[in-house]
Structure formats: C-alpha cells, structure tokens
Amino acid sequence: MSAFAIKICGLKDAEALIATANAGATHAGFNFVRSSPRFITPQKAKGVAGLAPASLLRVAVFADALDHEFEDVVRAIRPQFFQLHGNENPQRVAYIKKRFNVPVIKAVAIATADDLRNGLQTYGEIADELLFDAKTPSGKSGGQGRAFDWSLLTGLEFAKPWMLSGGLTAKNVADAVRISGARGVDVSSGVEVERGIKDTNLINAFIKAAKAALGQSEAA
Numbered sequence: 550m551s552a553f554a555i556k557i558c559g560l561k562d563a564e565a566l567i568a569t570a571n572a573g574a575t576h577a578g579f580n581f582v583r584s585s586p587r588f589i590t591p592q593k594a595k596g597v598a599g600l601a602p603a604s605l606l607r608v609a610v611f612a613d614a615l616d617h618e619f620e621d622v623v624r625a626i627r628p629q630f631f632q633l634h635g636n637e638n639p640q641r642v643a644y645i646k647k648r649f650n651v652p653v654i655k656a657v658a659i660a661t662a663d664d665l666r667n668g669l670q671t672y673g674e675i676a677d678e679l680l681f682d683a684k685t686p687s688g689k690s691g692g693q694g695r696a697f698d699w700s701l702l703t704g705l706e707f708a709k710p711w712m713l714s715g716g717l718t719a720k721n722v723a724d725a726v727r728i729s730g731a732r733g734v735d736v737s738s739g740v741e742v743e744r745g746i747k748d749t750n751l752i753n754a755f756i757k758a759a760k761a762a763l764g765q766s767e768a769a
Contacts, residue, residue, distance in 0.1 A: 553763040554575045554576055554710075554734070555733070555756055556574065556575065556576035556577070556608065556734070557569040557577060557578065557740060557747075557752055557756070558580065558632075558735055558736065559578060559580045559587030559737040559747070560578060560579060561587060561593070561747070564747075565747035565752060566601060568749040568753060569605070572752060572753045572757065574605065574756050576606045576608050576735075577598070577601055578608040578632065578737070579598065579607065579609055579622075580610045581594075581610060581614065581618060582610065582614075585745075586745030587737065587745045591621045591622050591624070592625060594622070594626050595626055607630075608628060608630045608631075608654065609622045609626065609631050610631075610632045611632070611633055612633070612635035614635070619631070628651060629652070630653070630654050630678070631649070631651050631652070632654040633653060633654070633655050633656060634682075638671075639671060639674075642675045642676060643675050646677070653677050654677065654679070654712070655675075656679075656680045656682050657669075657672065657681055658682055658683070658685070659681055659683065659697045659701065659715075660683070664684060673709065677709065678711060679710075679711040680711065680713075681697075681702065681712070681715075682735075683695035683715030683716060694716055694738040694739065695715055696715045696716030699713070699725050699728040700728055702728075702729040702731070703728055703729065704730070710732075710733065711732075713729050713731035713733065713734050714736070714737075716739065717734055717739045717755075718740075719739070719757070719758040720758075722759050723761070725762075726759075726763060727762070734759050734763070739755060740755050
C-alpha cells in the first residue's frame with residue numbers, strides 16, 4: 550500500500566470510475582459477488598476498468614468464489630489485488646495467491662476485540678494486506694453502511710498494511726482516521742444515493758475529506 554490509500558468500492562459505471570480517478574483515489578474496487586447490489590460482470594468491468602489511469606489500482610472483490618470466477622476476472626481486468634470477503638480459510642487464501650499470482654487483501658469482520666485478535670491470528674501471516682470492516686448480523690462484512698468501534702485499533706501497530714472500512718462517509722472519515730490511526734480508507738455505501746448507485750458528488754466529497762484527514766494524520 551502506498552503512503553496513504555483511498556479506495557472507492559463497488560464501481561459499476563464509467564461516470565463513477567472517472568470521478569474516482571479525477572478526485573485522486575488510489576484504488577478502484579469492482580464487486581464480483583453475485584448477491585451484492587454492486588455486482589458487475591467481468592465483461593462490463595473490463596469496459597469500466599479500461600478507463601482507469603495506470604495510477605488507479607484495480608481491486609477485484611470476491612466472497613468464497615470458485616477458481617473459474619477468478620480466472621474470468623483476471624482475463625477481464627488484470628487486477629492488482631484480490632479482496633476476499635468470504636469465509637476463505639488461510640489455506641484457500643494461500644492457494645489463491647499462488648494460483649493467480651495476485652496479492653490478497655483479506656477482509657476481517659469486527660465487532661469486538663476478540664474478532665480483531667482472531668482475524669490477525671488467522672490471516673495476519675498469509676494476507677498481503679488487511680481490511681478491517683464491521684461485522685454484520687450474518688457474520689460477514691462489506692457494503693452494509695455499518696461502523697465498528699474504531700478505538701479497538703487505537704495505538705496498535707500491524708505488520709501488514711491495512712485499510713479501514715465500514716460506515717465511512719465524508720462527514721466521519723476524519724474522526725475515523727484520527728481514532729483508528731488508519732493510513733487507508735475504503736468506502737462503498739457512504740458514496741451512494743441508494744444501494745449500489747454511486748453519486749459523483751459524494752465520491753468527490755469523500756475523497757477530498759479523506760485526503761485532508763490522511764494528510765493531517767501524516768503531518769502529525
């Protein structure tokens with residue numbers, strides 16, 4: 550991960566992708582989880598991702614996907630990262646990394662300090678990066694607009710790069726960065742007018758607020 554990271558996830562159309570790039574995000578996420586309102590087919594993602602400048606890293610988001618699904622996406626958009634949001638065990642994560650030669654960001658669903666500790670014990674060694682997200686009633690994470698207690702991360706240091714996710718918006722990202730110490734933030738629902746529908750004004754506002762917050766954190 551670069552000195553700071555700002556990821557807009559669940560992109561489905563050219564307008565949102567261009568806004569994400571122009572506003573200065575570092576990562577663009579494409580969701581290949583079929584049950585998600587942000588799902589995009591590999592073929593459509595190819596067209597949208599093709600508009601991204603080389604500086605905007607492409608992240609392919611999966612949950613308990615099969616090998617052929619990874620293969621289709623690799624051919625379509627050549628992602629720089631896979632982001633895994635399912636119940637993939639460490640052996641599966643290791644296999645995916647080796648099979649496709651793509652670094653893995655593993656999402657860790659958090660509600661308590663135990664969730665954080667268990668996630669680090671399970672994935673801290675094998676994942677290339679971690680994404681701390683809010684646990685949902687289903688026990689999974691991602692795109693639900695929920696936040697967790699950011700103070701669980703206060704003052705902690707991690708061996709791997711990590712991003713903060715879960716319920717972030719332009720209005721609260723500065724507090725989230727200040728409390729958690731995050732150097733990377735990831736947003737999906739916080740830049741939507743309804744589930745799965747991105748808004749360019751919200752994208753611009755979030756990236757502007759996140760850049761200011763991360764810059765303040767770096768200067769401190």
